[in-house]
Amino acid sequence: MRIDQLDVALRARSEWEAMELGTALVRRHARAIWLPVIAVSLPLFVAVNAAAWWADAFGWAWLLMWWLKPVSDRIALYVISRGVFGEEPRPLQTLRAQRHWGWSGFWGYLGWRRFSPFRALLLPVNLLEGSDASQRSVRRRAVLGGTFGHAALLTLMCMLFELVIVSGCIAAIFLFVPLELLSDSWRAAWEMVREDMPAWARLGVNALFWLAATLIGPFYAGAGFALYLNRRTEMEAWDVEIAFRRMRDRLQQAAPLLVLALVLCWPMGALRAQEAEQAAQCAAPADADTDASDDEEEHADAVPADDPSNTAAVIFGGSPDTAGFRQAVQRAYEDPLVTPTRQVSRWERTQTDAEKKRKERDKDEKANPFAKGPRLPAQVAEWLLWGLVGVLVLLLAVTAPWWLRWLRGTGARRRSTPGAVLEEAVTMPEVVPPDPAARARDLWQQGRPRQALALLYRASVESMSERAGVVLPPGATEAQCLRASRRMPDDADRTLFARMVRVWQYAAYGGRLPEPEDFDELASTLQSQFRWRA
Incomplete structure (x- = not known):
């Protein structure tokens, strides 16, 4: 059975709730049920009562119609068992399916099981499960285990409803009898029933019983089918299985999004880590070049003074006054505006090894923000929390006129409780006074x-x-x-x-x-x- 395609909500119900569910299913598929039921039972009623009229045996006709009631029950069961899956069959399809559907497990209900008060509950076991004959008895005992009392009550109630319909229709006939002739009519009807009921009266009674069985029978089969569904839900935990299946479907739908998020987030973290490493590698040669240039400058400063390329004549292209030039350069370097110098002293807190490691770790995280995994879920959660806080603040501001007066009235004086109202029975005076x-x-x-x-x-x-x-x-x-x-x-x-x-x-x-x-x-x-x- 494809329980994930059921059109009803499976949950743990009481037996009375289950029977109510069955009657609701019958009302939902009323046209698809009663049209084939009438199409089968009405010709059968006509044929049986015509034979009884010919043989003058209307009592046997009523008994035969009562005995064949499971035929109508199986039609209603066929429609409801398809309707709960959202596949309501058409009346013609239902009639065609009766030729080959479920007859192997049905003959017992036209024989020794006809008197069983649990027919509505056990008929789905034979017709819907398709199990072997050797396993059906075990299945029937298992299904009947905790519901046999309600199944028997269902049979009794449906029988009483049929009797009420028949007696009500008979009593409705006497509503059209004038009141002054009612007692004579009752007496004549009783004499007719007691002595020799005519054929037309017997045919009318049989028609009323057929009408009652046609009206109540589908509700009887529907309530029994709902009891069967509820019993299997309890035994096999169908509601739990459906919940797990729906959870699996939701996870399967969300799996591509999770995979896409991982594909998009983790490669970005790896790329940023590679970029950070490349930036660090590029910064290292630059530092090396800077160090090399400093070394070259130091090396240039360390050139000896007797180097021919370091003479004033070579630099300035002539033979300047070397002594005067040197003195001018010396005075220029001594000017405080050219080379200002000052000494600054400050205190710095000595960092521990743990603090140094933490700072290095923070620098690494800034260089590679995805080193510890994507932070997008955490940021989304933070935004949702802030949004929730904003919504709560907005609700408080909107509902302030209702709750603010309660806060203002916390220290106010309590209203005095009114005294008890004295009620007095009002009686009309027997004698009116003159004034x-x-x-x-x-x-x-x-x-x-x-x-x-x-x-x-x-x-x-x-x-x-x-x-x-x-x-x-x-x-x-x-x-x-x-x-x-x-x-x-x-x-x-x-x-x-x-x-x-x-x-x-x-x-x-x-x-x-x-x-x-x-x-x-x-x-x-x-x-x-x-x-x-x-």
Whole structure:
């Protein structure tokens, strides 16, 4: 199996996560799965039920359709096993592949293994691995080792889903029966099922079971395949292998760059070393020439005075006054402006041998900077660090308005913690007092504002029902009261009642109490408008 080409993320999953992955794969390849499944199962359903109609044996038709369900499972398994590699087959390709794909390991699931509750988990072992018959039992035991419980639960859940679909479709028929005829319809349906169900009813039940199996079967096969993938990932560490393969690919992609860097950096260091050596060699002959010229000058100074080529007559081309000339030359040399001399003394620290070696080593490194290897990675790392520091400084400068106020507030006075809010259960008064406005003001002064508003609302509802001439049902909601208030003849009364309802809703459900002045003004308005006793 080419696990490096899998189109799903392989990792250690729980069994429930693996089954969810399988259902997601089925949804991804829904068209490629259900088209061939229907193309195979629908003609089979028609042929089996036609034979059952002729032989009057619909029970055997249902049993045969149930027994052949693994045929649809293998179609879904074929599509999903190709789809996880990004190679979703077309419906026609899937149908053509069923003629020769996996039949050698499939016959057992149409025989003695048909009753196995682990069919969804073990079917990929027979159809996908291609192992010999002698090795399949070992592989099945290994794959089933730690997942048999979830495989059995998967089979049970899919069976329950099919039963729910069938029973739901049957119950949906009775939704179209009028309510007064429902009991008679149930009684007639029960008598028909108990005594002698007609052929069309049996065919309809078989069709519902076929529909449920067609809908749930691919999800059953997909969840079992995902359990199989998860089990093999745990056993063979596929996720670790894929991680190593991806690491190898990344290193192979980066290898040419590393080789190119070595090719470019190391020869440059060697060339610079050669240039430094050549420069040192060139400097040595120059020093030698300088020494030679100094030797020649010293040698010239050491020429004896009686040399014929060193006489004044030969040098100046005549017979000058030798004594006067010598005296003039002597005076010129004695002039301090011509040959100034001074004596300077300074202290220098004596260098140790280690310091001398270090200086020599620094000189060598300056002459050949690649003697210890290329410094480019170190320089790049240094630039990256400086860039990171710059980014951090920029982030600090940008986010200063958010964190600076916290620094400024470290020494500030702590705010006083508000006192605990006392909640009180609000109950509507059973009997409205004759002076509700005055009683509400007393409750407000006692620190019970919600009870005061409840009293005003209750009194306003009674006044509204009297003026509108309506009788409200027990427990009427605010919306029902507002609809009833539309029957009041006076528009001012309707507006005032709507205002009272809105204030009560804000206080009861939103916790927003009115100001004391607003409350007093509302109570006075209600008292004068609805003519309450003071």
